[in-house]
Amino acid sequence: MSRSDNNVRNRYDGRRVFASKMLKPIPKSDNDIYIITDETTRLDKLALQYYKNSSYWWVIARANGIGFGYSVDIGKQIRIPARIESVI
DSSP states (O other): OOSOGGGEEEOTTSOEEEOOOOOOOOOOOTTOEEEEOOTTOBHHHHHHHHHSOGGGHHHHHHHTTOOSSSBOOTTOEEEEOSOOTTTO
């Protein structure tokens, strides 16, 4: 394994796997942007619009307690964190 041994854990079945990294919470800021979603809202498009990088969709998902996936429910308020330097 290429990572250090302190990142390796044994699963319930005895297989060795890499441990997941816990991400820091994304703190709220007065500069955060709030939007209401519509039928065209996708997290990857929001990330591209606000962060200039669609791969940061997970930041918006994490800040809003949304699981994996690009789509969101229509009519939901979404927080776009303004300061993401500490989590990327």
